[in-house]
Amino acid sequence: xxxxxxxxxxxxxxxxxxxxxxxxxxxxxxxxxxxxxxxxxxxxxxxxxxxxxxxxxxxxxxxxxxxxxxxxxxxxxxxxxxxxxxxxxxxxxxxxxxxxxxxxxxxxxxxxxxxxxxxxxxxxxxxxxxxxxxxxxxxxxxxxxxxxxxxxxxxxxxxxxxxxxxxxxxxxxxxxxxxxxxxxxxxxxxxxxxxxxxxxxxxxxxxxxxxxxxxxxxxxxxxxxxxxxxxxxxxxxxxxxxxxxxxxxxxxxxxxxxxxxxxxxxxxxxxxxxxxxxxxxxxxxxxxxxxxxxxxxxxxxxxxxxxxxxxxxxxxxxxxxxxxxxxxxxxxxxxxxxxxxxxxxxxxxxxxxxxxxxxxxxxxxxxxxxxxxxxx
Numbered sequence: 001x002x003x004x005x006x007x008x009x010x011x012x013x014x015x016x017x018x019x020x021x022x023x024x025x026x027x028x029x030x031x032x033x034x035x036x037x038x039x040x041x042x043x044x045x046x047x048x049x050x051x052x053x054x055x056x057x058x059x060x061x062x063x064x065x066x067x068x069x070x071x072x073x074x075x076x077x078x079x080x081x082x083x084x085x086x087x088x089x090x091x092x093x094x095x096x097x098x099x100x101x102x103x104x105x106x107x108x109x110x111x112x113x114x115x116x117x118x119x120x121x122x123x124x125x126x127x128x129x130x131x132x133x134x135x136x137x138x139x140x141x142x143x144x145x146x147x148x149x150x151x152x153x154x155x156x157x158x159x160x161x162x163x164x165x166x167x168x169x170x171x172x173x174x175x176x177x178x179x180x181x182x183x184x185x186x187x188x189x190x191x192x193x194x195x196x197x198x199x200x201x202x203x204x205x206x207x208x209x210x211x212x213x214x215x216x217x218x219x220x221x222x223x224x225x226x227x228x229x230x231x232x233x234x235x236x237x238x239x240x241x242x243x244x245x246x247x248x249x250x251x252x253x254x255x256x257x258x259x260x261x262x263x264x265x266x267x268x269x270x271x272x273x274x275x276x277x278x279x280x281x282x283x284x285x286x287x288x289x290x291x292x293x294x295x296x297x298x299x300x301x302x303x304x305x306x307x308x309x310x311x312x313x314x315x316x317x318x319x320x321x322x323x324x325x326x327x328x329x330x331x332x333x334x335x336x337x338x339x340x341x342x343x344x345x346x347x348x349x350x351x352x353x354x355x356x357x358x359x360x361x362x363x364x365x366x367x368x369x370x371x372x373x374x375x376x
Contacts, residue, residue: 073115080107113158197244211256268311268351311351
């Protein structure tokens with residue numbers, strides 16, 4: 001149903017033709033402004049105010065944030081609805097009606113995607129609430145990257161739907177953008193791979209800031225994990241920036257994540273050690289290791305396991321519960337001194353690599369005469 005303003009406003013017939021055209025074009029816009037103002041007022045007082053009162057009574061702040069996030073998209077939707085309403089009520093030309101309705105529908109579509117983006121912003125900034133709603137845990141370090149990525153996707157989808165309202169060939173546009181995207185991706189291949197490497201590092205969490213890691217290329221303490229590169233401080237205090245895609249493709253050993261340290265050493269004793277001394281040595285070393293609270297008792301292994309060419313070898317293996325490097329080396333020092341004391345008490349000598357050389361005379365060879373003893 002269209003409204004003819006000349007029927008509603010008979011005084012227009014007394015005005016000049018140019019004034020009639022101006023008023024006929026101006027009045028619908030004024031009417032649209034009044035409709036928008038009324039709808040915003042009704043939206044505020046009849047819908048948002050009771051809704052705000054309802055959510056304010058709950059303990060959670062999530063619903064309050066969601067309501068506030070949806071206010072701006074609703075206002076955009078009101079503008080779009082008012083344009084469609086005014087275009088249908090008044091007798092505009094077909095071109096004006098088509099443009100107004102296309103703009104109105106575009107505003108409604110944009111309001112929907114705008115609301116989705118605002119809702120995701122609210123939920124993503126509260127990882128606990130997002131986990132309760134979806135069951136998906138998002139690391140806090142990954143939030144900026146995910147926010148940017150999903151905002152881009154939402155804006156891209158919204159732009160595609162809006163362009164369809166204006167009869168753009170979206171398929172051709174996407175194809176052309178795909179060609180351009182291929183060129184850009186080839187030119188910035190390392191940058192894109194580093195960004196996805198950052199996402200993999202944050203999601204898989206193989207290390208965090210402060211961990212000591214070792215890779216085939218570098219080892220040191222992680223100082224920061226950026227979108228492009230990870231900075232590692234080596235033991236010589238040099239700062240190394242490693243591209244993220246190299247870390248995701250490399251074998252990374254995280255020494256800070258170990259739960260305990262392994263002590264594995266071999267003691268070598270001389271062949272002059274008797275079997276009784278060896279048994280006593282093994283028993284004393286086992287008792288020493290099992291008496292230490294820092295060592296897991298069920299992991300202690302002390303065995304006389306080899307008879308080398310120049311030594312009798314004793315293998316000692318155990319797990320130290322304290323993973324701190326300084327404490328581990330301090331315990332090793334104490335144990336080594338205690339084992340040396342046991343060896344000294346049992347009069348057992350440590351062996352070292354040696355060779356014995358035996359010289360024999362050949363059969364039939366003359367033996368040199370011994371020099372005559374000097375007369376006293």
